[in-house]
Every structure is written in C-alpha cells, then in structure tokens.
Amino acid sequence: MRNYKKSFGKLDLSAGARYDYRSFNGQPAYIDTLSAKYPQLYTGSNTSATGVIKQFDALNKTFTGFSGSFGATYNATDRFFLKANISRGFRAPSISELSANGPDPGSQIYHTGNSSFKPEFSVQEDIGAFLTLPNVSASVELFNNDIENYIYQQQVLNPDGSAAVNPNYPQYTVFTYTQSKARINGGEVSRISIQPHGCILKTTWPLLMAKT
Known part of the structure; x- marks a missing residue:
C-alpha cells in the first residue's frame, strides 16, 4: 500500500494505491453417508464405493486487482472546509461463496456456491x-458507490414460485450465491451542539438508497 499527500495553500491532496493477490487451492472432498447416523468425511481411496458421494470439487482459483483512492480537501476558512474523494475497491470471493455445498442446521438452509465467480470491483x-463553530458543528455528506460483480445470496425457486428444496435434505430450502451490478447511494446531514453546561447533543439524518 502506497500513500501520498501534498498541500497547495488551502488545498490538500492525497492519494493511495494497493495491489491484492489471493489464491485458493482446495482438494476434492467426499462424504460417507452410510457409516454413521450423520454423513462423515470419507478418507478412503475407493471414492466409487456405495454411499460415498462427492461433496466438494477441487478448487484452484487466483484473483488479483488494483484498488486506490484520490481525494482533495479545500480549507476555505479555519471553520469551513469541503472535501471530495473517488476510490476503487477490490474484493475476492470468499471460499463459501465459491464452493458452499451443504446444509446449515441452524437456519434450515442448504447453501450452494459458484466457482465461476469473478472478483468484486x-x-x-x-x-x-x-x-465548525464555537458551539455548533454541522456537516452534509453525499456518496455514490457502483459495484461490479456484486455477490449476494438468493433463494432458489421452482417454476411455480414455491421454494426449492434439496432432494437429500427435503426440510432445507436452497439458497445460492449470485452476481450482478449494484448501486448504493445516499448521504448524511448531522449537527452537533455543545451546550454551555458541557452537554453534547447530536442530531443525524441519514439518507440511503440501495439498488441491485
């Protein structure tokens, strides 16, 4: 991570850059469904034996990406300033998002992943x-965030609109991870008042919109 900062009179500029590298290397895993009351990890060599099923495929994935930011602050006076920033973010899919394939007893959900996912940007x-005044501080902030390849969970439905279930776990509804574009935008207006007796009162009005 590299950071830089430079001032030109009342204007302060800052910038930063980062490069990420993430790699997954997983072996296939098999489950023995007959040897115990509950399915157990199969460690034998005969993966075609009766009751042995593949739970996880081999997974070899590498994700790379640049992220960074550039910002500016204009100090109009000692009490008032403006700031603006633009940044690029990176997030690699997690292991569960790539390879999940199993039931969650706590939520009664069968989770499935997708190994073809791309990283989020x-x-x-x-x-x-x-x-900032002697007894009052106020701020107004607005933001907009566009996300490419946004990953989120979605319930799987049958053609008739009913919840799909896993054949091996009929009491578990199926949720899968999916990707799409997303936009999150909003803002915040806040005011902090400092009373003469030392009491601090803060009022905040958040504004938030999200679209996937």
Whole structure:
C-alpha cells in the first residue's frame, strides 16, 4: 500500500494505491453417508464405493486487482472546509461463496456456491461540507458507490414460485450465491451542539438508497 499527500495553500491532496493477490487451492472432498447416523468425511481411496458421494470439487482459483483512492480537501476558512474523494475497491470471493455445498442446521438452509465467480470491483465518489463553530458543528455528506460483480445470496425457486428444496435434505430450502451490478447511494446531514453546561447533543439524518 502506497500513500501520498501534498498541500497547495488551502488545498490538500492525497492519494493511495494497493495491489491484492489471493489464491485458493482446495482438494476434492467426499462424504460417507452410510457409516454413521450423520454423513462423515470419507478418507478412503475407493471414492466409487456405495454411499460415498462427492461433496466438494477441487478448487484452484487466483484473483488479483488494483484498488486506490484520490481525494482533495479545500480549507476555505479555519471553520469551513469541503472535501471530495473517488476510490476503487477490490474484493475476492470468499471460499463459501465459491464452493458452499451443504446444509446449515441452524437456519434450515442448504447453501450452494459458484466457482465461476469473478472478483468484486467498486467505484465510489463522495463529497462533503463541514462547518465548525464555537458551539455548533454541522456537516452534509453525499456518496455514490457502483459495484461490479456484486455477490449476494438468493433463494432458489421452482417454476411455480414455491421454494426449492434439496432432494437429500427435503426440510432445507436452497439458497445460492449470485452476481450482478449494484448501486448504493445516499448521504448524511448531522449537527452537533455543545451546550454551555458541557452537554453534547447530536442530531443525524441519514439518507440511503440501495439498488441491485
């Protein structure tokens, strides 16, 4: 991670950059469904034996990506300043998002992953104005975040709209991970008042919108 900062009079500039590398290397896993009351990990060599099923495929994935930011702050006065920032983010899919394939007894959900997922990339812009007076501080902030390959869970439905279940676990509804574009935008207006007796009162009005 590299960071840089430079000032030009009332204007402060800052920038940072980062490169991420993430690699997964997993072996296939088999389950023995007959040797005990509950399925157990099969460690034998005969993977075609009766009752032995493959639970997880081999997984070899590598994800790389650049992320960084560039921001500016304009100090109009000692009490008022403006700031703006644009940044690019990176997130590799997690192991569960790539390879999940099993029931969760606590939630009665059968989770399935997708090994073909691409990493998430986001671009966020935000801008804000900040005022500081002897007894009052106020701010207004707005942001917009566009995410490419956003990963989230979605319930699997049958053609008639009913919840799909796993044949081996009919009491478990199926949820799978999926990817799409997403946009999150909003803002916040806040005010902090410092009363003469030392009491601090803060009022915040958040504004948030999300779209996938």
